[in-house]
Amino acid sequence: MQGEEQWFSRTPGVEARQKIELDMVNSLLTSVAFASDPSRQLALEIIAEQFEQPATIRTHPTPRAQLIEIVRTYARNPDGLRVLVDVVASFDPQSFGTVRLRQLFDEWQAAPSFTDDDWSAFRSALGDVVLPQLTELFHLATRNRRHRPPAHCKTAWHYFVHLTDLNAGADSVPPYMIFLERVAPLLPSSTGQELRMRNHRLASELGLITAVNEIHLHERESLPPQHHTAYLVIQLESDGIDPERYTLSHWYQWDADGWHPERGEDRTVSILEIENEVERLVFDMETNWVEAVETVTLEFILPWELINAPVDWWRKESHSSRPTPLTMDYPVVVRSLERLRTHRWHRAWHVRWQRLNTDPTSVLPYWSKPAGKNYHTLLETDLKSDLRYACLVLSEPPLPDSSGRTEIETALRAGLPVIIWHRRDCGSPDFREAVQQMLAGETLAQLPILARKLRGEALRLDLADRESHIGRHLTMLWDDPERQPEVSRSYGTPEEGIR
Incomplete structure (x- = not known):
């Protein structure tokens, strides 16, 4: 495993991204898009068409090594992994592997925004949490700008990493911060307190602690009904x-x-x-x-x-x-x-x-x-x-x-x-x-x-x-x-x- 990790991108959030990229390889091994040489060639051709200068993909003797090369190559392009995931999803949109790839891509996008310590703490607190209020929290975090969360969001962790890539609203508070502030009271007391403490520290670093505290004051308000066109x-x-x-x-x-x-x-x-x-x-x-x-x-x-x-x-x-x-x-x-x-x-x-x-x-x-x-x-x-x-x-x-x-x-x-x-x-x-x-x-x-x-x-x-x-x-x-x-x-x- 250590040898494989040396193949991967060295960017902010490097440790988390290394693990995510390896998980992507494991998911791609089960994908219809890479199940045979013809389908792999077709997928790579479709991906290459999305870029002005197609990437050079070297040939490797085993499917796993080949997929490491593919993920490593497209991780270097700012939009590369997004295109890779979208193309793979087009082969088998509803499969477990496709859903997992979308979850992993959200994680890959979010990882550089946090220190390794915060990343591990947030994942530990949210990773297996499934709540009936998650859709409502998504609406609150996005200020109702999104009608529904993506289908691949299942746990509080999936919601959190997906929201990390969304822009802030008029008050400049990122949606993921609103989500953390709203979900914390629904977790066990000690877990919720630690989550809020870390969220407030991040908000202070961005000069947003006053705005986040205002969310805390109204944390129990429900989403008002929306009647509009x-x-x-x-x-x-x-x-x-x-x-x-x-x-x-x-x-x-x-x-x-x-x-x-x-x-x-x-x-x-x-x-x-x-x-x-x-x-x-x-x-x-x-x-x-x-x-x-x-x-x-x-x-x-x-x-x-x-x-x-x-x-x-x-x-x-x-x-x-x-x-x-x-x-x-x-x-x-x-x-x-x-x-x-x-x-x-x-x-x-x-x-x-x-x-x-x-x-x-x-x-x-x-x-x-x-x-x-x-x-x-x-x-x-x-x-x-x-x-x-x-x-x-x-x-x-x-x-x-x-x-x-x-x-x-x-x-x-x-x-x-x-x-x-x-x-x-x-x-x-x-x-x-x-x-x-x-x-x-x-x-x-x-x-x-x-x-x-x-x-x-x-x-x-x-x-x-x-x-x-x-x-x-x-x-x-x-x-x-x-x-x-x-x-x-x-x-x-x-x-x-x-x-």
């Missing part, structure tokens, strides 16, 4: 090479105290696969949020060519005998990918959104009525000359080379956060009457709710009548500038959105 944000953008393929990104958001979306794994899909992939994301969300009581809104961030897609009527439960549209269960709105990417449009966007939120009774809708060759210039002049305009009703659907497409771009440039249209016929008397009734309400802030109500009316009709109902073809662009997911790494600079 959660979001599944789905973004589509062309992959830039094949016009029939898109990068589908998604974020989950459930924090009542601010915008802290968690990004899921990107996928590349063909245009024919998009609806099925969205159904999978909704299925995963419903499975993972089974205990959530929040209202969930689905938001689709779409490029020009997909902005008229009937995303609200895309199906879920498609493999059942009776599929249902997304709008039956969720409010659905669309957003503009081009506006998110074009930062020079954002100031006007923020100004109008702030007015919509702070003085909703003062904002006005604008009905687009094209007339003359210079109409779109006049439209932009009208919109930009009066900050009360927050909503544009299109004169026709935003199809390629249509007035509707130009009207949307004009509204985005002027900063209007709300745009409404009929996907087939914006001149329909039924559409205009329905929208007039929607806009006649007390505030425009109720529009997403009213849009879902119209779609619900369509759902109550038989299939023949449903197709002619306004709710079957209503699109609402509802674009909140305060909730922007992070810029896609594949897109380039923000100003590449529109020229």
Whole structure:
């Protein structure tokens, strides 16, 4: 064993990391990804694709020696072990070995933050502790910015090391310190006292003892119920090479105290696969949020060519005998990918959104009525000359080379956060009457709710009548500038959105 340990990384927390890396080797020996030469080669190829300069992996005569080489090599890369664990997990996500690897990776990340003495003490105190309150303590430690702990967190130790890698909140107290302060009273007296003593010493070293003491004063308060809107944000953008393929990104958001979306794994899909992939994301969300009581809104961030897609009527439960549209269960709105990417449009966007939120009774809708060759210039002049305009009703659907497409771009440039249209016929008397009734309400802030109500009316009709109902073809662009997911790494600079 001593000979093996000489292979491993010499970094802060070296003794703990040496043991963790050897435990990783033991777990990898049982992994499907390294069960045969072909699967090992495939795994290493996938890992290498994640780096600009692939690592050089030397060949060794035994599987154990080979895995020591692999772990040792990727431990030297700041993101190496994370990629290794993710790739191995993709071969067999639910296996015990995969769960153990994720636990070990959390430990490996956390180890350099503590002295060997503290590390041993925390592990001894928390290692086998399983409490019914752990999920609640996780919420308290993260200030409800995370909906649930990862599935691989089983014991208090797993929660602690996972929290060590999460950023502090507004009071600068790291989540792991909050967790230690909260879990200490639930442990045997002597163990809890030692845990708190060590936590207070660490807090003093960081100048955080006052903030940690305030946690101690309120340690018995329970997590208040949260009643707010959660979001599944789905973004589509062309992959830039094949016009029939898109990068589908998604974020989950459930924090009542601010915008802290968690990004899921990107996928590349063909245009024919998009609806099925969205159904999978909704299925995963419903499975993972089974205990959530929040209202969930689905938001689709779409490029020009997909902005008229009937995303609200895309199906879920498609493999059942009776599929249902997304709008039956969720409010659905669309957003503009081009506006998110074009930062020079954002100031006007923020100004109008702030007015919509702070003085909703003062904002006005604008009905687009094209007339003359210079109409779109006049439209932009009208919109930009009066900050009360927050909503544009299109004169026709935003199809390629249509007035509707130009009207949307004009509204985005002027900063209007709300745009409404009929996907087939914006001149329909039924559409205009329905929208007039929607806009006649007390505030425009109720529009997403009213849009879902119209779609619900369509759902109550038989299939023949449903197709002619306004709710079957209503699109609402509802674009909140305060909730922007992070810029896609594949897109380039923000100003590449529109020229």
